[in-house]
Amino acid sequence: MWRDALIVFSKEWKALADQLGGDSRFGLWMVGALFVGLSTFGAFFAGPAWVESPVALVNYPLLAASIAIQPIVDSFAGERERHTLETLLASRLSDRGIVAGKIMAAVIPAFVAGLVLLALGLATVNLKHAEAGSLILPPGSLFWATVALIGLLPLLVAGAGTIVSLNSSTVRRAQQMLGFAIVGVILIPFLVVMAAPEWIRAELMAVATSSDLDRLILLALSLATLLAVCLQVVAVKRFRRGRLPLD
Amino acid sequence: MSPVIDVHGLSIAFGDTVALRGLNLEVDPGSIFGFLGPNGAGKTTTIRLMLGLLTPDAGSCRVMGFDATMESDRIRAQTGALLEHPGVYERLTVEENLQLFGRINRLGGAELDGRISEVLDRFGLSSRRRDRAGTLSKGMKQKVGIARAVLHQPRLLVLDEPTSGLDPESAARVRADLVDLAEEGVTVFLTTHDLDEVERICTRVAVVESGIIRAEGTVRELLARVGHRVHRVRIADDVPALAEALRSWDSNTSIAPVTGAGPHVVVNFEAGVHSVPDLVAFLVHRGARIEEVRPVGSELETAYLNLLSEAEDVA
Numbered sequence: 140m141w142r143d144a145l146i147v148f149s150k151e152w153k154a155l156a157d158q159l160g161g162d163s164r165f166g167l168w169m170v171g172a173l174f175v176g177l178s179t180f181g182a183f184f185a186g187p188a189w190v191e192s193p194v195a196l197v198n199y200p201l202l203a204a205s206i207a208i209q210p211i212v213d214s215f216a217g218e219r220e221r222h223t224l225e226t227l228l229a230s231r232l233s234d235r236g237i238v239a240g241k242i243m244a245a246v247i248p249a250f251v252a253g254l255v256l257l258a259l260g261l262a263t264v265n266l267k268h269a270e271a272g273s274l275i276l277p278p279g280s281l282f283w284a285t286v287a288l289i290g291l292l293p294l295l296v297a298g299a300g301t302i303v304s305l306n307s308s309t310v311r312r313a314q315q316m317l318g319f320a321i322v323g324v325i326l327i328p329f330l331v332v333m334a335a336p337e338w339i340r341a342e343l344m345a346v347a348t349s350s351d352l353d354r355l356i357l358l359a360l361s362l363a364t365l366l367a368v369c370l371q372v373v374a375v376k377r378f379r380r381g382r383l384p385l386d
Numbered sequence: 387m388s389p390v391i392d393v394h395g396l397s398i399a400f401g402d403t404v405a406l407r408g409l410n411l412e413v414d415p416g417s418i419f420g421f422l423g424p425n426g427a428g429k430t431t432t433i434r435l436m437l438g439l440l441t442p443d444a445g446s447c448r449v450m451g452f453d454a455t456m457e458s459d460r461i462r463a464q465t466g467a468l469l470e471h472p473g474v475y476e477r478l479t480v481e482e483n484l485q486l487f488g489r490i491n492r493l494g495g496a497e498l499d500g501r502i503s504e505v506l507d508r509f510g511l512s513s514r515r516r517d518r519a520g521t522l523s524k525g526m527k528q529k530v531g532i533a534r535a536v537l538h539q540p541r542l543l544v545l546d547e548p549t550s551g552l553d554p555e556s557a558a559r560v561r562a563d564l565v566d567l568a569e570e571g572v573t574v575f576l577t578t579h580d581l582d583e584v585e586r587i588c589t590r591v592a593v594v595e596s597g598i599i600r601a602e603g604t605v606r607e608l609l610a611r612v613g614h615r616v617h618r619v620r621i622a623d624d625v626p627a628l629a630e631a632l633r634s635w636d637s638n639t640s641i642a643p644v645t646g647a648g649p650h651v652v653v654n655f656e657a658g659v660h661s662v663p664d665l666v667a668f669l670v671h672r673g674a675r676i677e678e679v680r681p682v683g684s685e686l687e688t689a690y691l692n693l694l695s696e697a698e699d700v701a
């Protein structure tokens with residue numbers, strides 16, 4: 140399985156490398172510049188608070204997750220649209236190898252890019268406030284949680300994106316569906332909380348505003364891990380070779 | 387020898403469209419099997435079922451002894467396939483496309499490099515080796531697809547209309563290669579609507595129409611079963627009242643003037659009541675100066691068209 144996954148991963152990587160130097164390179168580099176801007180701008184103006192508060196550090200996992208969207212939406216729907224899916228499925232690649240390779244191709248670049256952006260943010264804060272004399276770093280648990288989320292959030296998006304892309308006839312359709320799904324994931328918990336009884340809301344507020352940062356981190360991490368794992372399992376199960384639309 | 391492909395009562399429908407209705411097939415090892423039929427007959431669907439890319443509603447399909455629903459991974463591991471679309475990655479170079487599928491099929495290192503050079507050479511693609519596949523013409527992509535299918539020297543080659551879109555020279559090269567491969571023991575299953583192709587290289591042929599086999603056998607057997615010959619006779623100058631005379635002589639004839647160089651007429655004739663020598667004698671007797679007597683299309687084409695019209699009559 141992992142051998143196959145690596146083959147699929149390296150194929151996606153080559154195609155991406157070609158794109159970075161191809162016709163659409165201008166757009167891609169612009170998006171890259173935008174991401175760099177997003178990760179340094181806040182850091183520049185907010186100062187040390189940028190790295191020391193949890194809210195700002197949610198920023199980098201979200202940036203990483205958004206980097207995973209395009210490749211994962213393209214994973215199956217794009218191959219279907221370009222008429223290469225059937226040949227890929229007719230090869231001796233294993234089911235899991237294909238799914239894992241496609242997910243890796245979305246998650247690994249997003250993870251690496253997320254870490255680079257995080258490093259850029261930290262560098263910005265530290266350069267701006269070099270007079271502090273010592274390095275400005277987030278508290279240890281917060282830092283490692285952020286790093287973990289930079290991996291987990293793209294993984295979560297990739298799981299959902301695979302499920303959507305597997306059965307979409309075009310990349311456009313897959314994008315729309317994933318968009319709805321993401322809005323749903325954000326909106327539904329919000330609505331549920333709004334509709335919940337007063338005491339539950341009070342309790343949640345207490346947790347969210349408590350100074351017990353570690354508890355909050357633990358909650359976020361376990362929730363993200365659980366969702367990410369569930370979505371991977373569903374994605375693998377939904378990949379049924381004899382039942383996928385081929386064109 | 388047990389058949390390489392063994393299909394029994396294979397049926398599948400897409401919504402209201404019944405694509406296959408109880409298909410039966412047996413393909414022997416080392417043969418070049420032509421799966422012949424008009425558009426929409428169910429050829430592509432059959433190939434997809436053989437490779438486990440679709441699940442049948444009923445019937446069984448075994449390939450190299452493996453069940454195409456339960457053990458399709460074993461089938462894919464020993465098959466080279468060129469499907470409806472060449473399936474070439476346009477953003478990769480020709481070489482990268484081949485490397486990808488070589489690795490998928492567990493080739494690597496010097497062995498893979500050697501094989502790649504060999505197939506590129508064989509299909510006249512060496513000069514395009516480092517070009518992005520997206521820059522190739524349709525026919526070239528088709529050739530890359532075939533090169534990819536044979537790269538790992540599979541036991542079975544499944545090709546969906548392999549020569550469609552190729553220029554005559556390349557098509558001839560591909561056919562010659564298929565014959566070579568069959569001699570090496572590879573079983574070739576190809577779909578086509580090119581009768582000439584079937585006649586040239588196929589050891590056996592099945593005619594499929596509306597998801598069912600209408601005829602199956604060697605090309606010779608098929609001809610014996612349904613072969614009527616259509617001929618076209620070209621006559622210099624017009625012979626007075628020839629049309630009426632011909633019509634009353636044999637209703638299987640028709641006559642048409644030839645537009646273009648000089649006064650010519652053409653008699654279309656289908657052997658049945660009378661034979662071709664009968665016709666020639668009749669025409670000469672009437673004072674016609676015959677320039678050419680030529681069979682129309684290939685014999686197999688006539689047989690094939692007859693088969694399809696028989697099928698229509700039954701339906």
Ligand SMILES: Nc1ncnc2c1ncn2[C@@H]1O[C@H](COP(=O)(O)OP(=O)(O)O)[C@@H](O)[C@H]1O
Nearest residue numbers: 400403405423424425426427428429430431432
């Ligand atoms: N995925 C599909 N959905 C709906 N109809 C299909 C699908 N695949 C094939 N068909 C129908 O099944 C029939 C056989 O198609 P196909 O196997 O592609 O024929 P051929 O390859 O001989 O031209 C056609 O009527 C076609 O429209």
Ligand SMILES: [Mg+2]
Nearest residue numbers: 429430470546
């Ligand atoms: Mg077809």
